[in-house]
Amino acid sequence: MIRKGWKRAGLALGALLLAVLVGCQAVGGFSLDDMILKQLDVKSSESSGTFEIALDWDDAALAQEEPKVAAAIEWFRKIQVRIDRSASDEDGNAYVSGALALSKGEIPFTLQTDKDTVLLDVAGAKRPLVLDMSFDGMMPGLGGTGGENSGAFEDAILKLVGEAGSYLVGHLPNPPTVKVDLLASEPIRGVPTDVTKVHAELNGKELGELIPAYLDALVKDEAGLRQLLGSIVKWAAELPPELQEAFGMEAEDWAPTEQELNETVQEILDSFKEAQEELAAAKKDESWNDIFNEGIQFKTDLYVDRSMHIRKTNSELTLSAELFKDSGIPLKGVTIRSSEEIWNVNGDVSVPAIQKPFNAYDLEDLVELKPFQAVKLFDENSVIYQLLKKDLQIDDQEFLLSPDWGVPYVETEDGDVYLPIRETIEQLGGQFLEYDPATKGIRFYDEATRQTLELKVGSANLLVNDKPVAWTNAVEGVDGLAYAEADDLLGTLHAKYSVVEDEYGDYLVVSRDL
Known part of the structure; x- marks a missing residue:
């Protein structure tokens, strides 16, 4: 019988493997998997960027909706999160300033985090929101504010990801379209920078082919899976006792015999094979083509510097009207775009200390608020009040x-x-x-x-x-x-x-x- 901790980890690993879907094989001598794993050593950086969702509404269909619904939708023709500056230091502190830009107005915000606290201040709000993120009560034994164990917890997780990373990305197939330009120069924050440009494209139909290909590769690599599980066992054994306790581990849970290791490997491989069979059956169903078709189009450009750190990204995902035909949602299409520039990677980054206001709301306060109480948190002349009160009418x-x-x-x-x-x-x-x-x-x-x-x-x-x-x-x-x-x-x-x-x-x- 496999011990509980070991079995639980093996099954969780199987689920994690199925969740990762990006290409990583070497192209033109440039190792994409090295690029992905290199991002794990980023301790500090600064960045700016945008994330935007453009909704192409069917205006003829909207004209049939209730006036209240139509008025609310006018806010959401375009949704953009703009990050003017994001900074994170090597101690895990972060600061973000930007705005949520909607079709009819913009809502500025600032967000600050450290190991124990998240402070969110939204323009128009009478009081900021504070979330207590200390580990007290969440994971016994990790300590509270400023405790050394909270940092040890993060380091342990990062080490585990690093140990598993090569296997997790090693079998992932590349998108059909991948191009690498090894001698590119790109302005990053206005400064010309020598980078390698990686361009990739993928549509929904191609994605539907990559998923079973990935499962096939996993099933064939029993030795690689065994090596990965051995790395996890070693990682767990080397954890300090207080972290083992925090993870709910006991020493005997993480010292599997050869038979137990074989059983766990076989269980994971069996789960992969079962997924293969389910995918094969799903591909024969008409609904497969409704999901995995050319109505989904994705393309991205990644700009990677000499140290293999990603310094700039531009991505776009488009969803055609065909995907919404039976949803009851009056949409003709959706386009999602994102862009980011990153600088001062592992440099000297300054993040302001959190000054917690005495009148800040905590999450428990907000959860207990009724909608009409929530509306009163915002100034009547603010954009967010206009949205919540007058158009969404959440207090009705x-x-x-x-x-x-x-x-x-x-x-x-x-x-x-x-x-x-x-x-x-x-x-x-x-x-x-x-x-x-x-x-x-x-x-x-x-x-x-x-x-x-x-x-x-x-x-x-x-x-x-x-x-x-x-x-x-x-x-x-x-x-x-x-x-x-x-x-x-x-x-x-x-x-x-x-x-x-x-x-x-x-x-x-x-x-x-x-």
Whole structure:
């Protein structure tokens, strides 16, 4: 029987191998796999670049959409992340400044990270976001802020990738079109730089042929797989005890016998063979050509300096309308472009220290926010507020009430509709405050409209923010719950309702446009 740790690593490795799909064989004496692996020794650098998604919408189809949907889509004809400056130092600290540029506006941001903290500041936000990235609680034994073990963890992962890298990329076939220009000069940040230019092109049909070719190469190299697994065993054995504990390892888990090694190799090879069979079956299905066809076109240019570091990239991926024909998405095509220039590789890079604001939000704060609360985080004159509030309308609210399930609504013989007060207010993001049995008084707070409601069962008179208001109908008690006539309650809460009758029965849709 293979020990748990060893078996788990072997199966994870099989999944990882299938996830890597880039060409790497030598072309014209230039080793692409060396180029890929060389990027692992980059400790510090500076860069700038863009990542852009251009969406070619079908305007005729969009004209049939609801005005709200069409208005939102206008923001997303082009989405670009522009990085004006990105810097990372040898200690793992990073700083990024740039902007998210949409069709109708631009949202600048800065992002800073160190071993323990991520600080994101978005233009228009009243408060920045801070994420605690320390290893405390995440991986026991790695220590917390500034601890030496967090750096050791990163070094251990990097070493593992380096050990496995040659095998991971060694069997990957090149794209059908690969050209190498060994004597190129290219301006990088305005400075002419001697580089090797690697140009590659690939379409979806060709990609569909490369995947089984890659699996074939893996199945044939049992010796290479055995050597890789041996490297992983050695890596694990050399880890400091605290890191072994953090990874959930025990010494006996990572000292396989020859039989266990053979079993693990065979398991991985069997998984590759099973994948081969599944691919062969999938290629016979009509849906294969829907995915792997010439409607996908990819091309890239990589500029590599004398030390084999990538210094500049330009890439483009296009997806044709054919790929979206059955998706229900009114798109005629998508183009994705990226470009980057890199300088000061392994040089002296200065990254500013993180100054954590006292009023910063953490991730737990954001996760608990309701949409109408999230909108209030941004200045009303900002681009992001315009997007979230006015066009995406993320703070709009809607929920269902049925006479048959949940907390039901009640319809009288006269056709009047009564809603459960507490359920309605809480569904709209408000909260129950208190109930006084002596007076039958009930207090609620509706945060979205900033209203406190004080009601009494049996009375049509109430207080809204301490001001008297008279409803048309009295609050009723039904099965121990307080009910109010729908127009009275929803009128006060600035909401409305509609009755829906379909094959699932009758129900109410309560909605509120904030």
